[in-house]
Amino acid sequence: MAATFFGEVVKAPCRAGTEDEEEEDEGRRETPEDRDVRQQLARKREVRLLRRQTKTSLEVSLLEKYSCSKFIIAIGNNAVAFLSSFVMNSGVWEEVGCAKLWNEWCRTTDTIHLSSTEAFCVFYHLKSNPSVFGSCPRKNMQITILTCRHVTDYKTSESTGSLPSPFLKALKTQNFKDPACCPLLEQPNIVHDLPAAVLSYCQVWKIPAILYLCYTDVMKLDLITVEAFKPILSTRSLKGLVKNIPQSTELLKKLMTTNEIQSNIYT
């Protein structure tokens, strides 16, 4: 790729010949050291399930014995803030375990201990109603996914300046029969990454699932973005799980103030 004088990005023609000639690797055998390094790397990259308090590993079979009727997953800091202040604030949620993974892009080399800045997923279940949680496909289970995306990813013929951001869009699997509380995501917009993987899995295994996607122009933790998730509180997926809304709003404000990361580039 190269930029021309006028700044247009074009693919530069390669004068070094085609790349197919480099495929012959006779004489390149894997030495025992290479194999060792590769195995070590594979071990490090395994997804680990742990109990956070005791830091012991958690057997997947233990997780499977929990039955589950509703599974809610929040991806991204705004969705997580919504879930922790509105849903997890009402009722007592017990932490069951967490999943942690490492790959070469992670900044730490510690694969066992957790710190709050790393990517991991914590599983909670509702103490008073242990059927709300689970990790493997069961019958009669309903999955709700919450996530956020920047509004500039939203493809529309209007200009992004006129969109009422933040706004909510939904996407559901074929087996999900309830109505969504917001308009469905129109073409040609697509969902990316983990939410897409979860939704595809649910569609293939015929699990009713719905994804709520909030398009916002503030990707970091922001009160208005989190409040855009509020219409979901009235749907069947989350009904009964949320009791105290004013208290939740206070908790949310506290979360905001403790999580401000300052950057001096933008004022």
Added chain:
Amino acid sequence: MASRYDRAITVFSPDGHLFQVEYAQEAVKKGSTAVGIRGANIVVLGVEKKSVAKLQDERTVRKICALDDHVCMAFAGLTADARVVINRARVECQSHKLTVEDPVTVEYITRFIATLKQKYTQSNGRRPFGISALIVGFDDDGIPRLYQTDPSGTYHAWKANAIGRSAKTVREFLEKNYTEDAIASDNEAIKLAIKALLEVVQSGGKNIELAVIRRNQALKMFSAKEVELHVTEIEKEKEEAEKKKSKKSV
């Protein structure tokens, strides 16, 4: 389409977009909110103060800057770009005063800033300024003015406007609440600005900074205490209005 025409400023895309300018407008949204209100005898600028790091000197983090004795501006977006624009504008104000022996009009200095921004959308090798500015002041004729500029180099006069993060929410609030009564007195205009900011400021009055210019007076920056006083007044009024509402419904 966007990926081939968005790397340099001098290239139009086939459907007529200047993508770098539009992306610069996204950079503006990363700055904290600023609101400007033009009253009958006063102009008010309110900004959401960023919380300062512990070891940082608070006085050096300023979003409201005086360009001259009778003109001031608030910006949202890239701090460094704002510093450059403000410096150029200040020099221009003094240069104008020396050459023409008259202070600049608010419209003149706004046009100067807007022209500067437009130049950077039409030169190769440069990128646009990533800031929007709200410029307020009084002209010699005693009329209050409020202008807004954006990275593309356009400028317009407004009765009230907001820039930065969640500017849309604030602007909708202003559209509903900017009435002749609301700006009838200086105090009311100040309260309208604070109310508009409280819609989006997450931690209340202690994160709001306010500046006013009254006719024939210099720029006045409000201290934290004065802002708090107004905020408590507003909260009291809100409570009283809610009590009245509940009485009526009962």
